[in-house]
Amino acid sequence: MTKVHVSLPAEAERNVQAFIDEVDERLSSAEDTCEVVTETLVDLHGDRAAYERWQAGEDLSAAERVRLQGYDPCNATLESEYYAEKDESRYTESKYLQWLWRQFDATPMADNVDFALRFRQMLADHLFEECGDDCRFFKGITFTYGHNISVGDNTVVHDDVHLDDRGRLTIGDRVSISDGVHLYSHDHDVVDQTAVENYHTVVEDDARVTYDAMVRAGIRIGTNSVVGARSVVQGDVPAHHVVAGTPAESIRVKPGWESVADPVADRLVNRQEERRIPYDLPDGLDTFDEFGRTLSPPDAPDAPDAVESDSGSDPGSDD
Known part of the structure; x- marks a missing residue:
């Protein structure tokens, strides 16, 4: 309209x-x-x-x-x-x-x-x-810090969107982020909730992330793509594709863009690890675990050196 x-x-x-x-x-x-x-x-x-x-x-x-x-x-x-x-x-x-x-x-x-x-x-x-020209930020937008966010020109972010920049968040030109969307850049370990990994999440030029969708940390939303309402995106969205569902899958290429788009794949590929942002904690930091949960599973003889990453349940919780 x-x-x-x-x-x-x-x-x-x-x-x-x-x-x-x-x-x-x-x-x-x-x-x-x-x-x-x-x-x-x-x-x-x-x-x-x-x-x-x-x-x-x-x-x-x-x-x-x-x-x-x-x-x-x-x-x-x-x-x-x-x-x-x-x-x-x-x-x-x-x-x-x-x-x-x-x-x-x-x-x-x-x-x-x-x-x-x-x-x-x-x-x-x-x-x-960084913030480009002619952006439109509506009411109720929240962010983790703000200083790890880069936004291009003529981008709109609608009501009640959460821009998590605990890692890093890059949003391109002419992007539309609809009401209630959550874009995450950090993830919690599935066993030890206090163990956090930070990532670089990217929404490329001309992309649309529509109502109430959630984009997991470290994901790339490709140029001119569309994320359907209430979708949960756990893998990279190819340019010019329309994805929808939980977890989101490509359902078609935008009409008229077939000659320049990759074919529709069976599933989106998660390249989160390629965009992980390492960090060091200050020496002598006085840390605490507010949950105090038991972290050693009963079936493991010893505490594991590394534990499996969260598969997507509550992937962006700011706990």
């Missing part, structure tokens, strides 16, 4: 662009990012008067203090903060920007499509490793 151009009234447009430009300029400056995020959220939520009373040491209720301190990302923890292998030097800045993205989505302005798409594009330029 062809879309039409929509624009804001002139005064609303001036105010929106002035606000986006102001935040962009502050994030690009030497100003402390944590302070920029805090003040931006205070103003977006209309809490400036209460915030200044709190900063002046006036008496506030415990609930008011918790609400006001919550605008400051330094007073929050995110799930990815607990991941031992993260790049600490990059994570702090990413956390601040991710907090601004998430809390912006909690404001009424996040439903103003014209404003919100431009604001998130500006944030993506600061948060992602």
Whole structure:
């Protein structure tokens, strides 16, 4: 269906662009990012008067203090903060920007499509490793860090998509990621859930990953291909193919692309290991196992040197 151009009234447009430009300029400056995020959220939520009373040491209720301190990302923890292998030097800045993205989505302005798409594009330029032009990021998108994501030009990511960049995630030009999609770049061992491997997941130019699909870590979605709704992709998708199912299989080549596409295969090939990203943990790291499960199977005489990788049940859980 062809879309039409929509624009804001002139005064609303001036105010929106002035606000986006102001935040962009502050994030690009030497100003402390944590302070920029805090003040931006205070103003977006209309809490400036209460915030200044709190900063002046006036008496506030415990609930008011918790609400006001919550605008400051330094007073929050995110799930990815607990991941031992993260790049600490990059994570702090990413956390601040991710907090601004998430809390912006909690404001009424996040439903103003014209404003919100431009604001998130500006944030993506600061948060992602790379972000192309004319991208459209809708409401409720989450990511692990943000700084391991690269996105090309004119790509759209719809509502409630999870972009897992615990490993690395590359999305090409003119890609469409539909509502509820999960793109993973890490996987858990099937026996020891605390053992994590990170991978490079790739969605190539002109690909479409449709509603509620899940792409396993280390998979490549080929150029101009389509992943069907609610599919679970566990192998590389060839260029120009349409795949669907659980696990996803190629069901046909896109009409008109038969001469340049590989033949339909019996099954998709998993090349995950070719895209594994090794990492080292810091010396003296104080680790813990939150589950405390027994890891030695009763039928094994000794703990194995290596255990079989997860076959796909809950492959992308961020536990």
